[in-house]
Amino acid sequence: MTESPLDAPRAWAELTDPADPAQRLRLDLTWLTSRWRCIYGAGCHGIEAGEPDAGCCTLGAHLTDDDDHARVAAVAGRLGPDGWQLVDEARDEGWLAEDEDGERVTRVVDGACIFLNRPGFPAGPGCALHQHALAEGLAPHTTKPDVCWQVPLRRGYRDVERADGTSYLEITIGEYDRRAWGPGGHDLDWWCTGSPEAHTAGEPVYVSQRAELVELVGQEAYDALARLCEEHLAAVDALRESGRRHLPLLVHPATAAASPGQEVGES
Template sequence: MEHEGETALDFPREWIEFADPADPAHLIRADLTWLLSRWTCVFGSACRGIIAGREEEGCCSHGAFFTDADDVKRVKAAVKRLDKDTWQHHVRGFEKWTELDELHDEKPARRTAIQHGPDGEEGPCVFLNDADFAGGGGCALHAQALRDGVHPLTYKPDVCWQLPIRRDQNWVKRPDDTKILVSVIGEFDRRGWGAGGHELHWWCTSSPDAHVGAEPMYVSYAPELTALVGEQAYTKLAEVCADRDKRGLVAEHPATVEARRRTPLKLIARPANLDS
């Protein structure tokens, strides 16, 4: 299925794999084409949003499902730091800013709640402040992290800070009967959302409009990648990426190629306070 203005989902990619220096039983398999792309978050600027007519919401048009108890605990602590001046839709109580919904397996799962208009219409995530909110637009949790001098991944739900990186982990039994944990780091494209992903109004990873970063993604997303694979594994990954980038031996992401063709001098840094 093709989406206007976006590159195809299937194209030649280059991968690398190596053992985690901190744990020989942990193998990292990484998509160099994705990590060396110039993708960057364009929330608040070129982002078209996942729902037509609601571009200002970016990818915050739905609540974020929690991954585990640690995810919930971290966000709970962050919410306590918000008040009416920093959170437009301020409420107190876990049951008020979360709700149950069905995940892919159709089992009830908890997520951040969504806003509801006066006529009952569904809005975006309850933590999304309007652009003209006096306390600042964008994710209230993200903004609070910046005010507190910490990285936003320490306050936001896992799915929010990990996107658009996809990490899959599986224990694999080798022919010699040893077991290793394989962490696959790649692009969270439309298909990552399941069949419904193809119905999204727009998705940034395939759009040249979002491949305008001033530096490769493995650099701009260093904190997130470190949290996903560990410090020593990220250091090794960064070394590999830098070496391959220097030598120009990586199959480039077509969206990055198209972005460079359109505007070769238009490179932007990752936004500090408008990330979704």
């Protein structure tokens, strides 16, 4: 299936952060109510052609700050050979590296992140940090690098100056599309957020990614976000039942392509 256009119309909502009046949230309702899901091991093509088992782990994960590094280091220290295929490699050479800009990244070994367990490993393929979280009953965002657990969500910040001289911090929550990878994102052989193949979840993103969203914006803001998403979906359902034409921004194009039932009929 063809990936949806990067600049497809979107429905956005803005509101003041309930926990901090100096902040406003800008929310991509089209994305948050989409039916995306991670299909690693269930149809994922991988970002490099012919490497589906590497998923999006072909590149090393950038660590955002000291807290990010400390969290991953603590989990890495608890992992053993039964849960981490390349643990000996990590103990001999380390799991951390620096990119060309001097930023900390997880090492790439044999074409993928050092934390990626390959096919044939007894514990199964996939991220050792993620698998450890599931085995211990933890939320994956408590064990993985920020950039890894935040996908498919993208959080952005912008200082906004009003005409009256006041200002606020705008926090945007949207889709981690190809552009979020930087200029190289356009060269990925496949990316899931725009692919109808990955829009087959039984529940919308704002529900499936609840823990991650709460971590990103806080509980009060998440509650407000969820209410807006529910109202958005109710409006879509009402249009669908009436058979009236809808604006294309109401339903994510990949979700609509994956399930005709998600489309709103035309009059």
